[in-house]
Amino acid sequence: MEARKAVVVIIISLFILSACGRESLPNAYVEGSDFQYMQMNDIGEYMDIQKGEGCYYLRHGDFIYYLDETTNKILPLCNKVDCLHDKETQQIRKEKCNAYVADNNEFCKGISYCNGFIYCLEATLWFDEGNTQKLYRISADGAKKELAYQFSDDRWIQRWGIHRDIFYYVEKKYMEKEKDGQSELIDAVALKAIDLKDIVKRPMTIFSITSDEAEGPVIAHIQCYGNYIYYLLDAATTLESDGEMHRFTKTYIYDLNKRENKELTISKRQEGVQVIGCCLWNGRLLIKAVSGYEQDYFKPAVMYAADLDGSNIEVCMENIQMGHTFSCDEEYLYKTDIAMVELSQLGFFEYDKDDETYWVYDKELKLVDTYMLPSDITLPVGAPRPGTSECMYLIYDDSENPENWGVLKWDKSGIGSYNGKPIEMETIPYEG
Numbered sequence: 136m137e138a139r140k141a142v143v144v145i146i147i148s149l150f151i152l153s154a155c156g157r158e159s160l161p162n163a164y165v166e167g168s169d170f171q172y173m174q175m176n177d178i179g180e181y182m183d184i185q186k187g188e189g190c191y192y193l194r195h196g197d198f199i200y201y202l203d204e205t206t207n208k209i210l211p212l213c214n215k216v217d218c219l220h221d222k223e224t225q226q227i228r229k230e231k232c233n234a235y236v237a238d239n240n241e242f243c244k245g246i247s248y249c250n251g252f253i254y255c256l257e258a259t260l261w262f263d264e265g266n267t268q269k270l271y272r273i274s275a276d277g278a279k280k281e282l283a284y285q286f287s288d289d290r291w292i293q294r295w296g297i298h299r300d301i302f303y304y305v306e307k308k309y310m311e312k313e314k315d316g317q318s319e320l321i322d323a324v325a326l327k328a329i330d331l332k333d334i335v336k337r338p339m340t341i342f343s344i345t346s347d348e349a350e351g352p353v354i355a356h357i358q359c360y361g362n363y364i365y366y367l368l369d370a371a372t373t374l375e376s377d378g379e380m381h382r383f384t385k386t387y388i389y390d391l392n393k394r395e396n397k398e399l400t401i402s403k404r405q406e407g408v409q410v411i412g413c414c415l416w417n418g419r420l421l422i423k424a425v426s427g428y429e430q431d432y433f434k435p436a437v438m439y440a441a442d443l444d445g446s447n448i449e450v451c452m453e454n455i456q457m458g459h460t461f462s463c464d465e466e467y468l469y470k471t472d473i474a475m476v477e478l479s480q481l482g483f484f485e486y487d488k489d490d491e492t493y494w495v496y497d498k499e500l501k502l503v504d505t506y507m508l509p510s511d512i513t514l515p516v517g518a519p520r521p522g523t524s525e526c527m528y529l530i531y532d533d534s535e536n537p538e539n540w541g542v543l544k545w546d547k548s549g550i551g552s553y554n555g556k557p558i559e560m561e562t563i564p565y566e567g
């Protein structure tokens with residue numbers, strides 16, 4: 136009788152445990168399991184810094200490192216005692232290092248932290264036949280590296296991220312299509328998802344499009360937040376009005392519970408309004424929209440706020456320029472004109488570098504400070520990743536001396552006191 140009771144108790148406990156496992160997670164940012172939207176910049180290609188438990192992880196060159204916040208030391212993410220890590224010169228031995236990840240594809244440099252693992256995509260060149268891409272994961276302490284998923288054939292993974300143990304990625308393939316009795320190659324791009332907890336991992340298509348449907352389609356800037364995935368479609372279409380081809384950008388929202396895609400629009404009545412991206416802030420979506428198809432960076436634009444599913448849209452900031460870009464952490468919203476400075480340096484138009492500014496807004500959208508970046512630092516294209524509300528880390532490189540690299544740290548407790556002056560950044564060099 137007692138044994139029978141025990142079995143019943145075990146069965147009930149298992150039922151409760153499995154029911155808990157199926158419960159949906161909050162429709163908000165959950166640290167540790169969620170996509171770290173604050174570590175992505177306005178261009179949205181990849182994330183090279185991720186927050187873990189008490190440390191940060193970074194990808195630099197062919198290796199993944201961790202930064203211990205208490206000692207300010209950067210070390211390779213590998214605890215093998217007989218390993219030389221990034222000092223190893225023999226390729227075969229180098230590949231055995233837990234921190235090693237081949238770095239030969241511009242789009243796949245990112246890392247993503249989720250539930251105790253750092254994920255990285257080992258990228259082969261897309262035209263390298265028979266050599267398919269692999270998703271690896273390294274345990275947070277560097278003790279173990281394992282294959283999480285391997286693609287079965289040649290396809291080019293362009294952008295990706297992990298959110299709540301699901302791998303979201305954009306893949307590009309070339310497909311043959313019969314047209315007028317002739318075979319031609321068309322581009323096929325798709326946003327897909329793989330649940331990494333499943334024993335048999337099957338890709339699920341969220342959105343797909345071919346170059347037959349829209350010219351030169353690109354799916355970009357994937358962001359995950361709560362129960363939603365946001366992404367941009369950039370492509371071209373021929374307008375009936377002038378018979379010419381125009382590029383357009385659309386933003387889509389994918390509802391993880393309903394498994395539904397919808398295009399984010401400001402209003403069905405407003406013809407020609409083009410939503411050119413969104414930023415996640417304070418549990419809401421911030422949407423920048425401009426009228427018409429012209430890419431004019433000085434054109435006035437309006438910022439709207441909406442619920443996470445794109446509903447309840449309201450104007451929240453007027454008199455911004457289309458060239459302004461936005462990013463956010465959990466506390467502040469940052470606006471910058473850095474895109475206009477970068478384009479003027481490429482000769483597109485005149486814009487004074489001395490005017491480069493960052494505006495900081497609080498949760499009530501009240502302007503609380505303005506600042507500049509230190510003039511002696513060189514960063515990749517785009518606004519810097521904002522980082523957490525406590526600090527921003529940026530990886531720096533010395534192009535003349537590649538051995539000299541490390542991270543710059545901005546302690547954000549100074550927000551409110553800069554008044555347009557440059558922020559101070561602490562240099563943490565990699566000491567090897």
Ligand SMILES: [Zn+2]
Binds near residue numbers: 211219232233234
């Ligand atoms: Zn190693």
